[in-house]
Amino acid sequence: MYYRKRAYDGLLVTLYISLVVIGWLMLYSATAREWTSSASFWSSSMGKQTIWLMLAVGVFWLFQIVEWKYWFRTAYLFYALGIVLLVIVLIWGREIKGARSWLYFGGWGFQPSEVAKFTTLLGLSAYLSHYGTDMRRRASQLVASAMILVPAVLVALQPDWGTAMVYGALVLVFYRAGLPVEYFIVGAVAVMGLLGGLLVGWLKMGVVVSVLYSLVAVWYSKRWWWAWLLWLLGVGGVAYVLKEGLEEWEWIVGLYHLLVAELVLFIRRWYRWAVVGIGLVVLAIGLGWSSEFAFREVLKPHQQERINVWLFPHKADPQGAAYNVLQSKLAIGSGGLWGKGFRKGRMTELNYVPEQTTDFIFTTVGEEQGFVGSVAVLAIFLMLLWRLVVLAERVEHDFMRFYLYGVASLLFFHVFVNVGMTLGLVPIIGIPLPFISQGGSALVVFSLMLSVALRMGREA
């Protein structure tokens, strides 16, 4: 590759620069009360962040000189380096807020768990793009999962469960790499079972799963009109039972839907699916029942409270566990359509939202820029993700493809969880909003990841 195949992807650069600038402005607004009162701008946290920002942009620019092949060749090395850093931080790291996640050099600290996101992704992409790897095979599945699990466990040991969960986002790459869809279906049903058990109880959730199961069965049953009739009749029954609160009839309507599904599948002679379907329903009900049981009997009150904050906000103590989310929702809600204007966010200015410069920076966006500004920020992220997928499908080597998908998955997970958390959709997991939250190492690592992605985009 000694010639220029393609220019820099201008859209990606623009999106990156706009995100970084928006992030800087939001932090500028959120920390105004602090740095206007401190002696000098540069000694405040905002000044520090500005230096980090320049460093990040420098990294973004600098790493354009590194071609993808170098990353490909050194991927396992970097992966190992990441693991070593994670081990080191467990031994020599500085404990802040109960987690041993910081390494300090002089006055500047960074989080190896952030760096490890990048290195893990490199290693994983290299493994997945190996010619011998086939995600349909058990061995490949195990190795690939282990490559994610090792750093995740090390991070979880710090303990930093939020960041550990980030590594889970990389299963999206597995999907693209060919992991059979059944795993995802089982996973989705399992998640549904767990959540449904907590939300509505195992029986109601079982009914819902049965309805979905029979829907799928009827859908694929060559659209027999009598099957649809049976199904609709059942749905009517479910609606009636739920509306009237006839709890003793719930299991009957659930069973009815199961029977409809089985009937359709047997007539089509899809015996395998009939069995698998029943298995999935049982799995969901079992998980629902156990999650309900675990919530009641196993979890300690403070853990129950955390779940309450997420699923049942009205049950949680507004001065205690639910305080963050409540204040964050209020701040965002008070923004309205157009927002209150830059540096005019009162709840931001008056420090109502804890962690508002890091994990809850989106509240500043929501309050000061309103619905329009928030949607604009999300739109920028969406364009970024879209562009990364488009580039990933263009590149010539699987390493680059999986790497680009990995970057996109990580970004998506961060954005969805972080913003969802400020909106009260997702439980509070302390992970930053990429390019916008305060925090040097995350900013630099995300810039680095995106820089490498941009360079790879040129190879397409």
Add this chain to the structure above:
Amino acid sequence: MAYRGKLKARATHIQWLFLIGLGILVFRLGQLQLWDPRYKIKAEATIIDREIITPARGLLYDRNGNILVHNSPTYDILVRYNALDPHMDTTRLCQIFHLSREAFARRIEKDWRDKRYSKWIPFYFLKNVPPQYVHRFVEYQYAYPGFEPRLSLIRAYPHHSAAHVLGYLNEVTKEVVRDSGGLYRYGDFIGISGIEKYYEPLLRGEKGVRIVLKDNKGTKVKVLEYSGARPPRAGDDLYLSIDLDLQQYAESLMQGKSGAIVAIEPSSGEILAMVSAPFYDPNILTLSERDRLELEKLQEDSLKPFFNRAIMANYPPASTIKPLMALIAMQERAISPYTVGSCPGYYRYKEFTYGCHLHPKPRNVMIALQHSCNSYFFMTFRRLLERDGPQFEQARLDILVDYLYEAGLGRRLGVDIHGESAGFIPSREFYDALYHPYRWSSTYIMSIAIGQGELLTTPLQLANIAAMIANRGYYYTPHFIRQIGDGTKSIPLHYRRAHRLSIDTTLFAPVIEGMRRSFIYGTATRAYSPHLAMAGKTGTAQNPHGKDHSLFIGFAPIDTPKIAVAVVVENAGTGGKVAAPIASLIMEKYVLDTVYRRYLEYRMRKLRTIPLKKPSL
């Protein structure tokens, strides 16, 4: 590579995932920011505090600009329960505030189910604390988190007088708060009696609202200019018609007695002085905790010092009704000014006999009034009722009652303090019920003629009659209000309108002359003053429970009346002995501004009708 080709489709799935994921976020954003207003409202409520600013209550002045009631700064101690240190040194705190342990516990442990109290909202621990205690407390305040002294204003009465007129304040009750529609809040004060109650809407002013931005710790950051904010408006100052000097002088004359004095300026109906004895110092009711006991003590006193006798007590007017009777009879042509009466020292009609005292023959109305001749007025009364023949006697009583009613008897005059009594005029219906319709006649009810029997009046009504006579036929409703604030608000119309009686002005001359002569040679000679021409009428109300009540009405000077006065002294004997001298002193004091008859003043002050309390051992 079919398999790899198939996998390409998965890119679209992932793109859909991204789109749906962020779409969920956008939907939630819309829910929070666009179509669910709760968050916006709640956010406002979280960061914005509406502070109610209670304005200073209006001050009260007397007619000469002397201050009667003002607001005096004092300290309250507030406590926020949740901020208390459970290990604080309560012994020292009790020493600082001179509290007993029980009192301390009682003040801290509130009934938390009561919605007036909250563990987060500061409540009153002590009220009206002496400043020296507060200064000592402030030294130790660091050791007592949750305690906080707050400056507040209480009512203060620099002159210690006119307690009944001015009234007092107390904390609002639950019911008032509930029914006020947000006008009052717990801890506010409201007028309970007197002027403070009657003019409460003027005195309290308008509460202001300040909208304050507070940060996450509740610290106030800045005051906002908001649509809901408004400055408080201080209560209106009221200028009362009370003459402080006269009031204090009247109170000094009434010490040791029970009874009432009302002095009115006839030309305007303004009340110059109103005393109800026994009286109390209004300052003791400015309600700190220890003074609650004083309040209870006053309420339990058998002499009822809280009872404003000047407007609430009903006395038989006795002979003080005679000038009015004479006027009514002359107006009705029952007698003429020259009608001659006879008085053998008693009046007899069949089995009815009523005594009179030794005095010259009542050759006309003037002399009858001068000597307060009972016989003459029995005759007058019978002539009044029997004028049209025996079958019209009951109907004639109606006419008499109408005149009395017109003169302000038997109904509330409408003075501007609450609790006024109506007195009582026995009407035709009353006697119909008492005897039987048409089974009674003038001779059954003759005691009305001399103000005894069923007729009852308040001292205020008596003073009003004196004012009416002084004005030769009209009166203004007695009132205290003279000016509201800077005078831009006018006083109520019904205090500015004269009530004219249907009695000819010319008829007043003989009556007033008789009232004048009673000082020179008549019933009120003991009250004679060489310096001031006064007119007056004594009265001695028979009291079945003890010594007679001494009554007097009068006015001075005769030609240009400046003051009309009514005095009632309970259990003091005849009207000429006590009430008339006191009234004459008051008139002299007000008209001449000095009192020449020091000996009389001395005697009246020394006179006691209430026995001294024996010290309880």
